[in-house]
Amino acid sequence: MKPFDIVIVGGGGAGLYAAMEAMKTNPALNIAVLSKVYPNRSHTSAAQGGANAALANKAKDDSVEMHIFDTIKGSDYLADQDAVDVLCSEAPKIIRELENIGTPWSRMEDNTIAQRPFGGAGRPRCCYCADKTGHTILQTLYEQCLKTGVLFFNEYFALNLSVHGSRSRGLIAMNMKTGKVEAFPAKTVIFATGGYAKMYWNRSSNAAGNTGDGQAIAYRAGIPMKDMEFVQFHPTGLRKSGLLVTEGARGEGGYLINKDGERFMARYAKEKMELGPRDLVSRSIETEILEGRGFDSPAGKYIHLDLRHLGADLIKSRLPQIREMSLNFEGVDPIEEPIPIRPTAHYSMGGIDTDNFGRTVMEGVYAAGECACVSVHGANRLGGNSLLDILVFGRIAGHTAAEEAGKFEPGSISEEELRESVEEIRTRMQPSGHYERYGALREELGQTLALNVGIFRESSLLHKGIQDIAELKERFKKVRVFDSSDVFNTNLQQVLELKNMLDLAETVAVGALAREESRGSHTRIDFPVRDDEKWHKHTLATLVDGKAIPGEKPVTMGRYELQERTY
Amino acid sequence: MTEIIDQHQEGKRDVTFRVFRFNPQVDSKPYFDDYTISAERGITVLRSLNYIKEHVDATLSFRAFCQAGICGSCGMRVNGISKLACTSQVWDELDKCREPGIIRVEPLRSLPMIKDLIVDMDPLVDKMTRYSNWIDSTMPLADMGKKEFLISEEEFQRYDKATDCILCASCVSECSILRANKEYVSPAVLLKSYRMNVDSRDGIHDLRLAELVKDHGVWDCTHCYRCQESCVKSIPIMEAIHAIREDALESRGPRDTSGAKHAEAFMEDIEKKGKLVEATLPIRTNGVVWTLRNLLPMAMKMIVKRRTPPPPPLVKSAKGIKVFRAMFREMTEHVKQDHLKSHKK
Numbered sequence: 001m002k003p004f005d006i007v008i009v010g011g012g013g014a015g016l017y018a019a020m021e022a023m024k025t026n027p028a029l030n031i032a033v034l035s036k037v038y039p040n041r042s043h044t045s046a047a048q049g050g051a052n053a054a055l056a057n058k059a060k061d062d063s064v065e066m067h068i069f070d071t072i073k074g075s076d077y078l079a080d081q082d083a084v085d086v087l088c089s090e091a092p093k094i095i096r097e098l099e100n101i102g103t104p105w106s107r108m109e110d111n112t113i114a115q116r117p118f119g120g121a122g123r124p125r126c127c128y129c130a131d132k133t134g135h136t137i138l139q140t141l142y143e144q145c146l147k148t149g150v151l152f153f154n155e156y157f158a159l160n161l162s163v164h165g166s167r168s169r170g171l172i173a174m175n176m177k178t179g180k181v182e183a184f185p186a187k188t189v190i191f192a193t194g195g196y197a198k199m200y201w202n203r204s205s206n207a208a209g210n211t212g213d214g215q216a217i218a219y220r221a222g223i224p225m226k227d228m229e230f231v232q233f234h235p236t237g238l239r240k241s242g243l244l245v246t247e248g249a250r251g252e253g254g255y256l257i258n259k260d261g262e263r264f265m266a267r268y269a270k271e272k273m274e275l276g277p278r279d280l281v282s283r284s285i286e287t288e289i290l291e292g293r294g295f296d297s298p299a300g301k302y303i304h305l306d307l308r309h310l311g312a313d314l315i316k317s318r319l320p321q322i323r324e325m326s327l328n329f330e331g332v333d334p335i336e337e338p339i340p341i342r343p344t345a346h347y348s349m350g351g352i353d354t355d356n357f358g359r360t361v362m363e364g365v366y367a368a369g370e371c372a373c374v375s376v377h378g379a380n381r382l383g384g385n386s387l388l389d390i391l392v393f394g395r396i397a398g399h400t401a402a403e404e405a406g407k408f409e410p411g412s413i414s415e416e417e418l419r420e421s422v423e424e425i426r427t428r429m430q431p432s433g434h435y436e437r438y439g440a441l442r443e444e445l446g447q448t449l450a451l452n453v454g455i456f457r458e459s460s461l462l463h464k465g466i467q468d469i470a471e472l473k474e475r476f477k478k479v480r481v482f483d484s485s486d487v488f489n490t491n492l493q494q495v496l497e498l499k500n501m502l503d504l505a506e507t508v509a510v511g512a513l514a515r516e517e518s519r520g521s522h523t524r525i526d527f528p529v530r531d532d533e534k535w536h537k538h539t540l541a542t543l544v545d546g547k548a549i550p551g552e553k554p555v556t557m558g559r560y561e562l563q564e565r566t567y
Numbered sequence: 568m569t570e571i572i573d574q575h576q577e578g579k580r581d582v583t584f585r586v587f588r589f590n591p592q593v594d595s596k597p598y599f600d601d602y603t604i605s606a607e608r609g610i611t612v613l614r615s616l617n618y619i620k621e622h623v624d625a626t627l628s629f630r631a632f633c634q635a636g637i638c639g640s641c642g643m644r645v646n647g648i649s650k651l652a653c654t655s656q657v658w659d660e661l662d663k664c665r666e667p668g669i670i671r672v673e674p675l676r677s678l679p680m681i682k683d684l685i686v687d688m689d690p691l692v693d694k695m696t697r698y699s700n701w702i703d704s705t706m707p708l709a710d711m712g713k714k715e716f717l718i719s720e721e722e723f724q725r726y727d728k729a730t731d732c733i734l735c736a737s738c739v740s741e742c743s744i745l746r747a748n749k750e751y752v753s754p755a756v757l758l759k760s761y762r763m764n765v766d767s768r769d770g771i772h773d774l775r776l777a778e779l780v781k782d783h784g785v786w787d788c789t790h791c792y793r794c795q796e797s798c799v800k801s802i803p804i805m806e807a808i809h810a811i812r813e814d815a816l817e818s819r820g821p822r823d824t825s826g827a828k829h830a831e832a833f834m835e836d837i838e839k840k841g842k843l844v845e846a847t848l849p850i851r852t853n854g855v856v857w858t859l860r861n862l863l864p865m866a867m868k869m870i871v872k873r874r875t876p877p878p879p880p881l882v883k884s885a886k887g888i889k890v891f892r893a894m895f896r897e898m899t900e901h902v903k904q905d906h907l908k909s910h911k912k
Contacts, residue, residue: 043638046635093713097712136730143700208634328654438621488685
């Protein structure tokens with residue numbers, strides 16, 4: 001195959017924006033987007049809330065500066081302040097650009113883009129399209145990429161980076177439709193494969209495919225991961241699936257009830273009750289369950305989100321989506337019964353370590369979006385900043401790669417390398433005496449992570465988690481792929497995704513054990529306070545001889561001094 | 568209170584999933600496999616398929632991603648109806664089985680088969696490209712990102728519902744035209760085209776419309792409403808199709824396409840006689856030359872078989888034609904008024 005100038009891995013918001021921007025920067029470039037799903041299926045579509053930008057359409061006194069401060073404070077001061085500057089100053093431009101190319105934003109009375117209040121933001125600056133913001137942004141970007149003639153390789157599963165010395169020569173991927181392993185020699189590669197929170201499996205709100213493929217490939221190629229221990233939990237996930245019940249349910253007056261029939265939030269946040277900040281509510285629910293006041297079921301322990309007192313009319317008119325989800329995924333009608341819920345892993349703040357231009361430490365390799373860690377979210381992401389992150393940094397990474405592609409020689413990938421990738425797959429298909437089922441391992445991984453590397457962390461729990469992950473990795477060697485066909489082998493794909501999750505899970509647990517403090521989403525029972533002296537820094541995890549080696553990196557400060565984070 | 572209460576844990580029901588199987592590498596033709604599992608209340612068809620894949624048969628192949636009804640990956644036919652597996656409740660489906668206790672699961676129709684429940688979506692993407700399913704912005708390049716278009720709530724309402732489409736292709740699978748003609752534009756692409764055409768930010772309305780009125784385009788729809796009935800997001804797809812047609816008649820005139828002329832001829836006959844004058848319908852729709860070239864052999868056969876429709880002078884007006892005409896005129900007047908009103912808006 002003719003060498004590419006840019007190969008983008010992932011077709012969600014970050015990948016598509018990167019493609020669009022790269023085409024714009026230099027239309028002569030040979031650009032390809034590889035995605036394991038059709039791009040319009042990407043998980044960007046699931047983001048309901050919106051994207052923050054200080055357009056000042058709603059609050060006339062809003063400013064980029066206020067957005068910057070809110071983001072830094074929200075991050076518990078772990079975000080790099082120069083990166084946050086970029087995120088927030090680019091925001092108005094990028095939201096308008098999306099508007100210009102067709103995103104159907106909801107509108108204010110004066111016909112400008114509508115904005116609404118969001119958690120942790122001092123002004124109403126979250127731009128939205130009803131409750132389908134991510135979906136409409138993804139559609140717009142996909143439409144524009146089709147318009148520009150971006151070359152798509154849909155349903156290609158990325159396997160390995162081809163590395164030569166200190167730089168990459170391209171990517172090796174499997175065509176799902178044929179099962180063929182193909183080489184994508186490229187001057188530059190951009191990873192935009194989304195987050196890794198699905199490693200918590202049934203205790204995650206993420207799509208089945210958010211398995212951190214890009215991060216795992218980069219990690220195995222020796223590129224460091226940053227701040228992997230920071231995983232955001234959302235308080236109200238459905239018991240069986242982990243799918244999200246949006247904050248609206250509590251906003252309208254829903255109660256959280258334990259098995260003794262108590263509104264237990266009175267113990268944790270007397271005034272705000274159910275409307276306390278996300279991390280506090282998550283910790284409160286988890287405490288109730290840990291102390292034995294939750295309900296029990298084969299699908300796990302849970303507590304109740306009770307909406308019955310709101311009445312059928314209000315539930316039908318204001319919370320139709322929540323009712324539909326509850327009916328579809330739990331078989332429970334919230335008009336008649338409480339919804340079984342439990343906190344769910346929702347977002348990964350950590351990812352591939354990049355600079356403000358999307359560059360990684362490896363020449364020619366870039367990353368953007370939830371897949372990357374710039375870092376703009378630090379220890380805790382604010383609502384409305386994740387869509388913004390993928391747009392702003394997807395665009396920047398696309399631009400940087402387009403500008404820099406010329407610097408690199410076109411790489412070539414040898415037959416030998418391809419054969420190695422094929423060989424690895426073959427061995428999994430060969431029947432052996434004793435074998436393991438990937439489904440069981442996947443569930444066990446989710447369980448041990450939720451239990452030992454979950455909302456509450458503590459030294460002995462984390463040691464247990466690390467040990468469990470090591471054992472699972474050992475057992476993974478015996479996992480067998482039962483489907484022997486070449487055509488669309490989803491059995492094989494899911495096994496390879498599990499491998500990615502296992503590799504990354506180790507970095508999450510190791511990072512969590514190293515960080516002896518509580519900051520943002522990371523809560524250590526044995527180190528309950530933020531320790532700026534020792535831990536105001538990023539953690540790194542680099543793969544050396546099959547082990548995650550911890551490292552660190554300073555936080556870039558700017559105009560804002562460290563302060564206590566109170567709301 | 569120490570005992571464990573779980574009011575959601577009710578009985579389980581045995582369910583057989585009769586699943587369409589086809590692996591092009593080994594199967595010469597498709598077949599069905601039965602999988603019987605025990606399903607509790609609240610379990611979706613997708614979760615059942617996941618369970619079967621993990622515990623019973625790892626070779627069973629289907630697509631699934633978000634599992635929450637927003638990505639559109641798991642479109643398939645459940646008990647004969649195209650829908651999302653992830654939002655379909657097993658217990659609800661049990662009430663719809665043709666054979667008690669057996670839920671049939673098949674791939675979407677009208678798209679090329681790949682394996683088991685997986686079909687090729689490329690034809691749909693190709694059509695999105697052919698019909699320019701994107702906004703070609705009228706914002707000058709130099710102003711991009713610098714200012715907003717001002718869009719009224721009214722305009723937003725025109726495409727709000729249409730932008731709910733997740734391209735799950737349920738409508739594609741249910742469409743009766745596509746089953747006969749794979750070239751047909753398809754309901755999803757018509758919906759998207761409509762959405763682009765009513766967006767004031769777009770600059771290629773005429774170009775898109777010109778493509779839509781060509782062969783295999785908007786005039787091929789037969790109003791069976793299957794697309795709308797099966798839409799998983801309850802989008803009024805037929806309204807969009809009607810709107811494109813009205814737009815075409817209005818902005819391009821009725822005489823420039825066979826579809827439009829066909830519709831005009833229908834109106835003319837109905838008003839005059841209360842029924843169709845079939846003998847001249849092809850001439851009025853496609854012209855004399857086309858009719859002679861394409862329908863002469865069939866006409867000859869019809870004459871031989873004595874199946875020719877009566878010539879126009881012999882088509883008598885339907886009974887009660889006067890009352891009917893009055894009603895007809897009143898209706899067309901109403902439609903005209905409605906149009907005027909909606910344009911004034």
